[in-house]
Amino acid sequence: MSVVALVPAAGRGERLGYGMAKALVPVNGVPLLVRAVRGLLDAGCVQHVVVAAPPSDVDAMCTVTASLASAGGAVHVLAGGAERTDSVRLALEYALREIPDTSIVLVHDAARAFTPGAVVRRVVEAVRAGHPAVIPVLPMADTVKQVDADGAVVATPDRAALRIVQTPQGFTADVLLRAHASGVQATDDAGLVERLGVPVTTVEGHANAMKITTPFDLAVAEALLTGGTT
Numbered sequence: 001m002s003v004v005a006l007v008p009a010a011g012r013g014e015r016l017g018y019g020m021a022k023a024l025v026p027v028n029g030v031p032l033l034v035r036a037v038r039g040l041l042d043a044g045c046v047q048h049v050v051v052a053a054p055p056s057d058v059d060a061m062c063t064v065t066a067s068l069a070s071a072g073g074a075v076h077v078l079a080g081g082a083e084r085t086d087s088v089r090l091a092l093e094y095a096l097r098e099i100p101d102t103s104i105v106l107v108h109d110a111a112r113a114f115t116p117g118a119v120v121r122r123v124v125e126a127v128r129a130g131h132p133a134v135i136p137v138l139p140m141a142d143t144v145k146q147v148d149a150d151g152a153v154v155a156t157p158d159r160a161a162l163r164i165v166q167t168p169q170g171f172t173a174d175v176l177l178r179a180h181a182s183g184v185q186a187t188d189d190a191g192l193v194e195r196l197g198v199p200v201t202t203v204e205g206h207a208n209a210m211k212i213t214t215p216f217d218l219a220v221a222e223a224l225l226t227g228g229t230t
């Protein structure tokens with residue numbers, strides 16, 4: 001019964017604007033991808049990591065992750081797709097084809113490179129406890145407005161019922177396969193599972209699991225490292 005983490009890392013990082021694949025961008029000398037994969041393996045409950053790389057960076061991502069494989073975990077790298085959903089689907093198909101006994105599958109953004117091991121373990125434990133789909137979340141700190149195409153406010157949803165969604169998102173392998181069989185694009189994998197009518201359960205996320213999207217996020221990550229809070 002293997003826990004396999006799929007790591008979509010094939011994005012271009014346009015908003016970060018570093019001129020290279022975001023997952024290869026170093027923070028204090030260590031690429032985001034290395035930090036993300038190491039975090040998954042160090043959590044102690046993941047046996048395989050499958051990385052979806054930009055097609056032109058497969059060799060580079062193989063090289064930077066080569067030293068991370070250990071007695072407890074293996075790292076596989078393949079070419080990802082045009083959109084995040086495509087990258088996840090390709091990695092899932094690889095895992096189900098090549099990794100025996102894939103039973104629990106995590107999907108974890110390379111861009112969430114500072115996710116604490118406790119979050120990974122909470123997600124895996126909840127799937128093991130019988131929940132078919134599990135996502136880490138945080139409460140909203142700000143008021144949220146729904147606006148129309150012109151930017152006019154049309155509603156103020158009750159923020160007590162809203163959550164910010166992070167990764168890793170955890171699923172039984174059969175549920176994630178069914179979710180991706182639709183071929184629909186979604187901003188997260190749980191969104192595809194919701195379309196099946198399968199219940200999605202939440203566990204507590206962590207501020208350090210923030211997604212590195214902009215130069216501001218990168219500066220925050222560097223400050224966290226300097227301050228020793230990761």
Ligand SMILES: Nc1ccn([C@@H]2O[C@H](COP(=O)(O)OP(=O)(O)OP(=O)(O)O)[C@@H](O)[C@H]2O)c(=O)n1
Binds near residue numbers: 007023080088213
């Ligand atoms: N075709 C894609 C696009 C995105 N991702 C991955 O999905 C995660 C979340 O995407 P995001 O943070 O939006 O990354 P980018 O797509 O690289 O960002 P941008 O939109 O700024 O280019 C990242 O780890 C990214 O590498 C992926 O594997 N394949």
Ligand SMILES: C[C@](O)(CO)[C@H](O)COP(=O)(O)O
Binds near residue numbers: 109166
């Ligand atoms: C999956 C995700 O990280 C959950 O917050 C997020 O939806 C990814 O979105 P992006 O459009 O790829 O930035």
